[in-house]
Amino acid sequence: MRFLPHTDTDRSAMLESMGAASIADLFADIPAELHLERGQLNIADALSEAGIVRKFTKASEKNRNATNTRYFLGGGTYNHFVPAVVDYVISRGEFLTAYTPYQPEIAQGTLQALFEFQTMIARLTGMDVSNASMYEAATATAEAALMARRVSRKKRVVIAGSVNPRYRSVTANYLSRLDGECIEVAMGNDTADFGTDMDRLIASIDDSTACVIVQYPDFYGSVYDLAALRAACDANKCLMVVAFSDVTAFALIESPGAMGADIAVGSGQSLGIPMAFGGPHLGLFTCKQKYLRQMPGRVCGLTRDADGKRGFVLTLSTREQHIRREKATSNICTNQGLMCTAAATYMSLMGDAGLATIAQRSAAALQMLVSRLPDHVSAAAGAHYNENVISFANQSARDRFLNIAQAQDIFAGIALEKIDVHAEPRHLLVSTTEMIEEADINDYLAALEAASE
């Protein structure tokens, strides 16, 4: 076996040196009836390296992917451009094969990258501080609700119905075994236009509310003002939690911090991380400085070494499970560390200007598509970033279009009811990034025309 350095001679010599007759001596503490017959598990036969490459290439080739298909799919995962340098940096063995930086003297590379990541994420979201990642956006949203309950010492959580249904269901799931209620405020789906019904949301807040969770831009791509919600939160001493799914938006539109968020959470997958069929992605978690001690997850902080040189360590660890155990702010241990390094590399390659270009083009592509839609379909009105809902007359019209588009190498959108159980099966969630060119939009529109005939 090529990953095992020992020869049988080595094994015998090692066993002999410790006075063991055979390897079985070392397993004698496992009761005999529990021992498996070696080599008899029902798994596939061993493959050579060449065989592995062949097997995986074959599997890969069965999948339509972003190198041969135009993606108008979003809903939490986006096909943004990934520069070669990002993948190179995270392929370096020193980043890739290191453990959590518990020995900071020999992990300064990971730690400085985390510090740079935290700084850039705080700046992009307009928040005071960022942690060093959560798993992904849904669990980050759930953790935000739990944190708001600790900060406010209240238990009622209100979630807008325009938050990604998956973030909502995971959050509700996390809260369902704890005291206190979790209220979902229906909206969007039962209004003429998809979006966030601010009046209804504000009416659902009372003085027992720990936090209100909104998504901005919301699940349907709507961008809207949060000033009235902020005022309502202040009046009820509750926290405003802002979730987001494509963080590139904040290179163009006002950040959650500027909108008054107490906690802002979401996905950082857009920052140089491939879609990868759902993961590994990157959960972002940011908050105001004053709530720092209640923040979940690892954080990296600046300090000095014994010679007075600047260095970095994991800090505030008394919040975490390995010290506070049952009373920890979260049970999270392993996080998405490598994805932080990817995002830091990505952001440093882009800078303000590159990020702004990406955001502008993502929004401009959607605008171009929506402004040229034929009469038999319609999109929701109002300000949108890079997602919107296109409505068809009925399901068969929509599905006919999806099939025609797919035949033209276009994934034209997500059938909304697959994510949003309350949606009608005639809606399509469409999303754009800078990877969409004008020609792709022309082809999309041509497919729409063809489907109407």
Place this chain on the structure above:
Amino acid sequence: MTIPANLKYTKDHEWVRIDGDIATFGISDHAQEALGDIVFVELPDIGRELDAGEAYAVVESVKAVSDVYTPVAGEVVEVNDGLEAEPEHVNTDAYGAGWIAKVKISADTASVELMTDDEYTTFLEE
């Protein structure tokens, strides 16, 4: 390690000084030494009503967390805000600048068992 004679002590290594109906609390020199460098003290809200033996504050070092229990029942009337910026006072001056909170003692509740300095010294030796 010092154990001032004018204070009372608990088995959880808190000290208390009683002046009339006001009790001032902190953690003993022994406790701060055992915890190591204190990095954060979570203070109670003013106005909070405490039962005797209730956890009212949290003292944190880099790798340990310890609840601090009130030896007497009462209402929190003052907290040591200075510890927010300089928690190290708990290490350097546990009985002075390292005090944590003051409580107005409620008349009708019993306190947890308190020791004199000599009794606490003996308790530590055991």
Place this chain on the structure above:
Amino acid sequence: MNNNTSKYSATQGIQHEEALLFEHAHEAPESIHLPGVEGAVPEALQAFMRQQPANIPGLSEPEAVRHFVRLSQWNHGIETGFYPLGSCTMKYNPRVNEQVARLPGLAHIHPDQPEDTVQGALELLYEVQQWLGEISGLPYVTLQPAAGAHGELAGLMMIRACLDARGDTKRRTVLVPDSAHGTNPASAALCGMHTVELKSGADGRIDLAELKAHLNNETAALMMTNPNTAGAFESDIKEICQLVHDAGGLVYGDGANLNALVGVARPGDMGLDCLHINVHKTFATPHGGGGPGAGPVAVNDTLKPYLPVPRIVKDGENYYLESTSDTSIGSILSTLGQSGVYVRANAYISAYGRQSLYKIAEDAVLNANYVLHRLKDVYHVPFEGVCKHECLLTDELQNKHGIKTLDIAKRLIDLGFHPMTVYFPLIVHGAMLIEPTETESRETLDSFCDAMLEIAAQCEAGETDLLHDAPLSPIRRRLDETQAARKPVLVWPQ
């Protein structure tokens, strides 16, 4: 310094100081050339435009590459050297796994594209699902949990759902040995349960009398790690499971230490109901400086109805995602799981295959016992007997010279090794938990043991300054964790 020290030292290349990104103070270069539609910002968005720039520093590509390559050179990884962190299973991460995970049909696919366009990906994930069921002896597997602690939460949610379905709504106590990982009680709390700690017996194992004394009609589960965090196999495992079951509870297994058992024995056969598997440990996916991992959970028939959704199902030759179930605990992640991690795990299991998988456990256990044998006369061994994939030592014999576990760990850095896990488990004072893994050669194990013996000799010789000052060789020396925590600076000021 002892002259023969140098033979163990990691080669010191040129080490560069490297500024923070924010200190590379020059005007941002011309923006990276990007694709896309060059249209105007939609009018409706104009009212929401960001007023202040974020101040993300933009570097040219050569500057960015050099910055991050220099940072990487301050890190120690498995590819750099020996990394014997106990309970972390820092084994070699095969490079071919990285290659195949980057194939376009696996890396650049969307979780919501039509199922008939991702059959190849689903097939690979389904295979992993089935194999993990076979390896654990618990046939039904969810791939959704993103890491071990997330798996614990999923498992406890299933246990709670199962008990609730039985009408056992008062069972909310989880028994956790005092040697457990901190995630165990934290996960229980998140699941609305509370933990009761079981004191380990004199041999570091679960004490049956202690267990019996705590089992009652409020017991939801026993949460255990086997082999435990002292590196010892719980030989009474069948009796332990029987006792818990007889008391009406279920047995949850923390699979952090599965590397000792893979292909040799199965938690399902031992009587466990549920096990999370740390794919980033046992199945060689890279830790990435803290993550990503994956924490799939394998369960038996009792818990099968409660598995999270979606699950990958095979129907004839087709694979699809089953997203609805009346009894499921629901979803705990926004996608089906960390697919990219499972692609690598599939490649890893494929490389060993049915024929060789057990060799992982055999060589891992051999290596740990070899290290234990070489160090046992010089370092205190708290629990006698063979160990499994990791061995536990303490600093008791070095304490009299004023040397603690931390000093030993830091000195190892100067001798070219990543330290072992220190001060865990909590059941012994000054713990040093060493897990060599199966991918280390005898030569490496010997040089590590030689270094450990040298440190012990330096203690005896009174060369304590050398140990207290360690490490001297890396780009930074001991860091002031107190200052970091007292006055937290988590972002660079604008």
